[in-house]
Amino acid sequence: MSSTTSRRTNPVDIIVALIGAAMFGLVLYLRSIEVSWYPVLLLVAAYLVFAYLFFRRQGGFGGVANPKDFYTGIVLLAVCGVFAAGMFDLPLGRVARPGVAFFPLMLLVLLFIFAVAILLSGLRNRGEALGPVPWRGLFIITGITVFFGATIKGLGFVPAIFVTGFVSCLASQKWTALSATTTAIVLTIFSWLIFIWGLGLPIALCGSWLRTALVALGVAGESIPFCY
Amino acid sequence: MDLITGFFADVGSNLSLGFGQAFTLDNLFYCFVGVLLGTAIGVLPGLGPIATIALLLPITFKLDPISALIMLSGIYYGAQYGGSTTAILINLPGETSSVVTAIDGHQMAKKGKAGLALFTSAVGSFFAGTVATFLIVGFAPILAAAALKFSPADYFSLMVMGFVAAVVLAQGSLLKALAMIVLGLLIAMVGPSESGQPRFTFDNSQFFDGFDFVALSMGIFGIGEIIRNLEDEEQRQAIKSRFLDLIPTKAELKEMIPPILRGTTVGSVLGILPGGGAVLGAFAAYSLEKRISKTPHEFGKGKLAGVAAPESANNSGAQISFIPMLTLGIPSNPVMALMLGALIIHRIVPGPTLVTDKPDLFWGVVTSMWIGNFMLLVLNLPLIGMWVKFLTIPYRLLFPGIVTICCIGVYSVSNNPFDVHTMAACGVVGYVLYKLECEPAPLLLGFVIGRLMEQYFVRAMQLSFGDATIFVRDPISLSLLLVSAVALVLVLLPSIRKKREEAFAE
Incomplete structure (x- = not known):
């Protein structure tokens, strides 16, 4: 600049x-x-x-x-x-x-x-060129944000946050599977602590699609804890 | 003589009434909890004061109106301080008024002076808050009466002046800054008009409510900033800071006092103006410091005055912006709009009669502001070390958290997935603006004030039966426009323009 x-x-x-x-x-x-x-x-x-x-x-x-x-x-x-x-x-x-x-x-x-x-x-007037664009970061960050909006109701809080946390890590050039998984787990726990337990946001921990899928697969009965 | 003693008697009785309300054990407790929660949430990267207040709003619904408003103003101050903290530590301003703080504050943090910047911010805010409280107590009724005399044309010109101030202070091309303001105003037009007719919605029901301010600002300043930072990852991670320089040296203390005094004055004067008082104050104070400084080239590189002045102005402006909200029912910024909404939920309709009808509420809130600022100082100075520790987190671990919190924060405002998608789009917009060297701050300012400006314009035109000369025939409006014109011309003059470019050149 x-x-x-x-x-x-x-x-x-x-x-x-x-x-x-x-x-x-x-x-x-x-x-x-x-x-x-x-x-x-x-x-x-x-x-x-x-x-x-x-x-x-x-x-x-x-x-x-x-x-x-x-x-x-x-x-x-x-x-x-x-x-x-x-x-x-x-x-x-x-x-x-x-x-x-x-x-x-x-x-x-x-x-x-x-x-x-x-x-x-x-x-x-003469000026400088636009310069390189971090396409990888741009697509991953934008994409994961859109993904969060699209799935927060269906998948619910925990899966949506976990996936968002994990995939955002991939935007960095230096990601590793271990650090991304750890970050995603820590983020999920912290977000739960702050937003659900602390602030009591009315967001289902696991969403409607997931519940339907679990019930259909016979993994769980109609009343799964924290699913609504 | 009688007038003066009468005035001081008024101040005394107002203050004692206020402190009587605020110094109950319950209200002190709510104030404390508000400040603590506000700072804790506000300091989280990506969660600015608006998101913080929106998140904590539901907690206050069960309280009685006075306690609720006291707690809310505590949250406000905490969140604002938290916003300044993130602005300084990770260059992520939570709201427009801390955009200015980020300029020099973040540079100070890069130089290892984060502790000093945070200390300056806390002390400046406290001093400004104290002065502003006394100003409100002494002058609220007078100021409210004066502001009531403003015609719609005056309000419109006032906003024009605010924009010109923002443009003059923006970096880079003037034309681009002007274009950004107009763009922000236009984006604000999307959604329902005053008559309820939807505009620019293209029959898509998602646009019927217009764009959410939180989604827009989080997208541009949160998501866009992350994409931008991914351009040069290496540089971001290299930031290291010493933590032990919290207590300023005598020279530094001496250096920060005059800017704090000037910032407080500027903020107080501009704070009464509806239409972004705190933002305007912060911008104006920063430019004033730069103009009168003997070393203007040091601004933007971590100058102490560049933090002290806007932070003081920001806080006194923010506090005084309660006046138009409480006495006229006009929110001067999105935060005040939230406060207004909270008041209405408690069945209190702010207006000119509030001071006389509910003096206990009015003065209780005013004095609790000072208590809130005091608690902020007591609470945050010892905790600065903890906030500074955020810097040691490498960016590659931090940004997934910011993305996640932005997503949850925006979604939680109205549980609407569309807001999250708006944020994603605004993230791209923010990055594009950065690439094209367009400043996003004027855009945000235009967006916040757009609706209000249109209302005043329409009302002014109706009152003058379509005579556009009303804006230059009304003396108040004329002088405001003249000030803007002079400011614009001064900046355009070749010699000064050269200086301005030198000043902004990094």
């Missing part, structure tokens, strides 16, 4: 953002008329044209110079798209009586302006 180039905000970007914000302010002055999508879309189009012309005058685009900025812009534009898609059927209302889409629309326009400005700065 020693790069200062990627941290620099070029005055040009700020000017573009400010002009965008000023244009956006115009929407607020469309007083006492029914707010519709048309002035907003016009504003967006005008802003895009303006930003494009401005940056072409400033020296144009020369490929992705700063991936961190560029991809931030892309991600934010995608977010804008999702929110815009969710907004079309919501009433905007009037300026004097803003509808449920009014405030989100303001935010959306602002985010759009910022996204474009960040994206363009990613094309112009």
Whole structure:
């Protein structure tokens, strides 16, 4: 994180953002008329044209110079798209009586302006590369969290915690079967002590799937302790 | 002269009424248990004050309202101290206000000064808490009356100012920080609108309640942080600490006093503002220290003032943020929202009449805050050694525990598996933000304040019949906006921007 180039905000970007914000302010002055999508879309189009012309005058685009900025812009534009898609059927209302889409629309326009400005700065100002991603850790940690959410009701507290504890250990490059098993056992006992015995959380120790399975296999009768 | 004596008589009678309530054996006991439990749970990595309070909330339901609120505020202080502890020891801030503490606190821990950082945090918090208690007792009615005069437009501008403060203080690109705030605000829009109409749910019933704050913050700061740390495992494990440096030297003591005083002042002033008083206070105090420091480049590398000032501001701000909650019924942060919920369960509806209708409750809680802070100091200074020991656990053994506790903690908030999945998604988001050098703190701030900000905006527009100039015609609102504008322009000025970059450059 020693790069200062990627941290620099070029005055040009700020000017573009400010002009965008000023244009956006115009929407607020469309007083006492029914707010519709048309002035907003016009504003967006005008802003895009303006930003494009401005940056072409400033020296144009020369490929992705700063991936961190560029991809931030892309991600934010995608977010804008999702929110815009969710907004079309919501009433905007009037300026004097803003509808449920009014405030989100303001935010959306602002985010759009910022996204474009960040994206363009990613094309112009040099910055460092993204660097390696710990895919193994990313997948294991995310996956096990999803697994916990999906199975806490079915498997219950003890099996879910044990598996979560064990599999999370695998995210480290230096895991061993022994340390993972020990960690999982210790975690299960501690979690039980703190959350079930201590705090009395209403979570079944072994869940509904497990109970059904145990009963079906004839391992246990209908009333297994701690299963509900 | 009469006015002054009358004022002191008021303070005296309020205090004695409060201490009369708080100094019963039962309430002292509940306060103690609250502080102990709050610290014990809050110090667990991944469990911030919000999760801690949410977890311990059910215990208080059987108590009478005063004891319950006293215990809850004990839990709050304990949890907050626990949050600062994890911020310092393993760079895992439990809530937004300890994000600032983590910057220098964790660097101090890396240098082997964890004990000193924790000591500073405890003493700073206690001092700030003491001052804040007296401020509340003396000025609560006056401040409440003043805050009542704020119009919706003023509140809106107030929040804008809060955001600008956060942006100016964020590291890295200003544009990105602004974008993060707006993104946080937008995410807050998901779920029911004020009129009850669902927004951005894409007809998926899981989104109807919006995103859970605990899941969002635990995902970004807990899970995302773990993924990020797996990038360089070696470095994480290398951290070792000496434990014997708990008692500060005279020079260190001298060094921490002025920042504590300044932090307390900043926190108290900003704490009354609804909309993240503690967070804002911590950020502002940190930047103030950095601005006036003769060695600003030492910030971010383990500067004592970088812990002392935000911790004091954080605590005085947090304590004073009880005022808008109790007197206006406006929670200024998620923790206060939880407290509000607890009060309503006890059939107490906070509002301007609470001080006069239930003075025993109001003043009892206020004085118990001070007692809670005192207990925190007595309880935690001897136990610091124990908390510091967390550092010796290698990270590869620690993170499976954090993952597990995050999962249980988020799940336990409302026994909803969807919250756990939200957390998983937010973990990825947090990591992506880190990769793209976007600060997540402004996002969280935007998310917390989003709904409230929209309400004030809509109300302001309705009151002015759609005239957007209301925000600049109202003198209070105008001055708040001017302050924000000036702050933003100052940061954008080339010479200062250069300095800011130098200041944040590691």
